[in-house]
Amino acid sequence: MDKLEQYLDQVCRSIGGPRSLRRHVRQELREHLLDAAAKHRTGGLSEDEALARALAEFGKPEEMRTELEATHGHRVMAVVIDKALDWKEKTMRAKWLWTTWATAAIVVVIALAVLLITGIELFIVPKFNQLMRDGLIDPAIIDEQGVSWMLSWLNDFHQVAEHATWWVLLAAGAWGLFEWRVRSENKTLMRLSALGTVAVALMAVVWLTAATLLISFCLAVPAKGRLARIFALEQIAKIDVSVDALGEAVAKKDWQTAGDHVNRASQEMQRLAEESAVIPALITRNEPATVEKRRADVKGARETLSEAQQAVVNQDSGRIQTAIERFRKSYDPVRKGAKRLER
């Protein structure tokens, strides 16, 4: 009678309305089918054959369900559950689908990890080492923080990555050996386990290296800020000296000397403007000015110095004085900012 109950399940599960209605409909259909099967049994059929005949005469479960749903409405949840169960039944049987999917997913993770390691080795680590050579990242500061092992790790990472070709060949050899020699019914699972382990190990390397680079850089940033500030103050002092000397040379109408000073001031101003880290370093934490405003001030000062250069070539004292006044107007906020930093 399992067949009968299974049939009734299929027909009645998704009928809408209260549970009692489903129970009544189910009972009513069961009675009918039992009567029909009994009649076929009296005609000489076996129990199974009689039931099969009764079910066939009653109609396909999908058709019955549709007709009963049209009368009583249907339960949304039951429909969703039915679809989910159907999907589960179909997909659970497809073992190859799950293993292929899992293998593909792990291979993608491994490829991503290799790509990240290559990127770090080719682009990030050389830049980091360059910053260390330039003194912008001070190993002493990192050492003071008790994380000197990070630099050792980066060094080891670099050493290992230098022999990447050999590592790849070794991995390919191990893989080939596994595929060639291993004969086991669990081979698929073994392959998945091996790939999963490799993926976890590679991702650990990626995370550790990325964290090492980030933490070391963050710890070293204050040193970089200090250097930028020192450079900015030196440039500003040089510009001050050149502009003062320019004023004196113009007063003496010594155009040759004036030309030298205005050119020097212009060069120093250009260096100040071109060093990207310098302008932000000239702003204190409590200052309302933004980096954009300070960059605009420096740009304005550079333009007035260009005008002064032209005026010196033309030996036009009046234009030089006007340019110097305009230069001071643009340049003063930059200078005042630097003075505040000195304090």
Place this chain on the structure above:
Amino acid sequence: MYRNPLVTPRMDTELLKGTLSLLILSLLSRKAMYGYEIAATVHRETDGALTWREGSLYPSLHKMEQGGLIVGKWEEKETGRKRRYYHITKKGRGALTEKVESWGELCQAVNRILEKSDGQA
């Protein structure tokens, strides 16, 4: 006309569907019956000429019950099995009268056409 003896003559399913409620009301006007009894009676009294998917009887019964034409009650008879017996209501009897009249008119109209077309098929 030659008729293949291996093929059971069956009535048009659509025609049967249209007459199902009329047949049910007619049978229930005699006495209260349960689903299987209705199907078996139709089969027996028409010598199997009116045969439909037995399951489709129940949606029709339920629809008629919802419409108040019949009432279903669980009853236990001498066999000891509980069955849902359907009783025709007053509204059902009214509907039956209307349906019988409509059926008579339909039959007459169809017959008139068929008689005039006789021999031309």
